[in-house]
Amino acid sequence: MKNKLRELRAAKEWSQADLADKLGVSRQTVNAIETEKYDPSLPLAFKVARLFKKSIEEIFELDKK
Amino acid sequence: MLYTSSVMNNKSNDPEELFHLKKYCLWTDLKVNYWLFFAICAGAANAFLFHSHLPLQEDYLTWPVGLRAIIELVPLLAVLFWTRSMARWMRGMDELQRRITLEAWLFGATVTLGVLSLWPLLDGAGVSAAILKATQFHLEALDKPNFPLTLCLLCIFYVLGHFVLNRRYK
Numbered sequence: 001m002k003n004k005l006r007e008l009r010a011a012k013e014w015s016q017a018d019l020a021d022k023l024g025v026s027r028q029t030v031n032a033i034e035t036e037k038y039d040p041s042l043p044l045a046f047k048v049a050r051l052f053k054k055s056i057e058e059i060f061e062l063d064k065k
Numbered sequence: 066m067l068y069t070s071s072v073m074n075n076k077s078n079d080p081e082e083l084f085h086l087k088k089y090c091l092w093t094d095l096k097v098n099y100w101l102f103f104a105i106c107a108g109a110a111n112a113f114l115f116h117s118h119l120p121l122q123e124d125y126l127t128w129p130v131g132l133r134a135i136i137e138l139v140p141l142l143a144v145l146f147w148t149r150s151m152a153r154w155m156r157g158m159d160e161l162q163r164r165i166t167l168e169a170w171l172f173g174a175t176v177t178l179g180v181l182s183l184w185p186l187l188d189g190a191g192v193s194a195a196i197l198k199a200t201q202f203h204l205e206a207l208d209k210p211n212f213p214l215t216l217c218l219l220c221i222f223y224v225l226g227h228f229v230l231n232r233r234y235k
Contacts, residue, residue, distance in 0.1 A: 026077065029161040032234045041160050 002061045006034045008052050023047050077159040080166050084224060097154045101216075104143035108212050111136060140212055165230045172230075173223030180218060 009019050009030075016034070020027040025044065032038035040048065040060075049056045082090040083097065115125045115136065125133065155163055187193070197203060 026159040026162060029159055032161055037234055038161055044160060
């Protein structure tokens with residue numbers, strides 16, 4: 001699954017650790033989502049969407065492959 | 066309560082507090098593994114008191130079978146409590162770390178089961194003798210699977226699985 005988490009985080013000038021703290025997850029999780037090695041659970045995707053005041057679809061995009 | 070308090074503080078349980086040398090935390094280790102420690106002690110005491118060459122061993126076989134069964138099952142009971150404390154600790158983990166830990170346990174359990182089931186076949190095929198000849202290393206312990214050996218293998222393969230899976234998500 002593709003996502004715009006890195007761009008959104010950079011726009012807010014947050015480090016991965018800052019974002020992890022705000023979401024209540026580890027920095028490793030934020031890094032794994034940004035590098036698209038891990039797809040977040042639905043509750044975490046909602047948390048991310050609420051934090052950036054966007055819809056889930058605006059942040060996460062399902063691969064068409 | 067020990068485990069939920071960390072969740073309430075918005076800080077998830079960190080598995081690296083058990084395995085990472087720099088992040089190791091004795092308090093976390095004690096919280097999670099005290100039943101494992103008890104199981105090992107109970108198993109060792111059992112082996113020393115009832116299965117060694119102490120005079121107690123001869124009397125032991127005359128004890129009621131129910132009592133003997135209870136004595137033999139104490140380490141297993143402690144391991145069940147350990148599983149419960151491990152499950153609670155995992156519940157308080159971050160979702161990615163929970164996935165890594167679960168996959169590592171699955172890997173550890175499967176490989177342990179595989180090694181213990183396949184060893185007699187490999188031993189029969191002469192692998193044990195070949196290893197002894199090449200490395201002077203006896204693998205006699207694997208001939209008779211027992212509780213401490215199974216636990217030891219499980220922990221070794223769990224740590225190995227955790228290391229590999231952790232690298233995958235780094």
